[in-house]
Amino acid sequence: MSERNASKTDHFTIRFDTPVKLKSVAVLTGRPNGDDALAAGSLELSADGTTFESAATFDKGKASATPKAGTVRAIRVRSTEDLKHPLVVREITLDSNPRVTTFRYPVEFTIDVTDAPELREWTENAVRVCEREYPMICDLLASDGFQPPTQIRLAMKASYDGVAMAGGNRITGSVKYFKSHPNDIGAMVHETAHCVQNYRGRGLPGWLVEGIADYVRFWKFEPGTAGRVNPQRAAFDASYRTTAAFLAYVTNRYDAQLVTKLNAMLRAGRYDAGVWKTLTGKTVEELNKEWRESLR
Secondary structure, rough: OOOOEEOOOOOEEEEEEEEEEEEEEEEOOOOOOOOOOOOOEEEEEOOOOOOOOEEEEOOEEEEEEEOOOOOEEEEEEEEEEOOOOHHHHHEEEEEEEEOOOOOOOOEEEEHHHHHHEEEEEHHHHHHHHHHHHHHHHHHOOOOOOOOOOOOEEEEEOOOOOEEEEEOEEEEEEEEEHHHHHHHOOOHHHHHHHHHHHHEEEEEOHHHHHHHHHHHHHHHHHHOOOOOOOOOOOOOOOHHHHHHHHHHHHHHHOOOOHHHHHHHHHHHHHHOOHHHHHHHHHHOHHHHHHHHHHHHH
């Protein structure tokens, strides 16, 4: 369901990782009681994920199609008029080869590019990357009983002077920064990790919070791009990619599940400096000294 009333420029799109042979597709919109069903809309298909063609129109909230021969890369549900209610997509039924698997961690990104319409294509691409990496992020940052967010809002703001930031299930990106650094998709993966971290406790060590998010980025999403850490300035609590490098060292040397365990403790509000001794047999200061020696 969209956050606001949908306009004719809004759409709900599913993109497949690889093209599929689609035998049939059926879409049901609206709430279970019948409200907000799409009365005027188009069910569209795309062979390349970019160019869409109408395959069926909606009637009383329903649309179905049997595609022509060929493969499909994306499916789009689009209203053909401005709505006085949110766009509610209740069910999509696919018969395809290969079979489309159900998302283990379903998530919907909603974008706002009001401040920079020219960044719509860039933002949609960044969202597709974050959606693709979402299962990896959720697996790494899993803990008992925790359900990752199913909706994340990404807004590009001209008034924001930083790079990007996250709060709750919302990400804000700097129009100025991403116009001049269009290849920095990893920054949005970092912020998506923050949305999944979802820490509620007070007084948590910021260096570790940011270090885990950069570990997701530089050691899982784009490994080998973090750059070299200066051994003279290296410190476990230097935050961001430096702390991420420290986490990578301890993970490789002592415990492959270290980041997952630290994340669970932070989420539960049970983190303290003594957890390093519990997890590795050494204090964080001893690990820091050992890591710095390894950098030489």
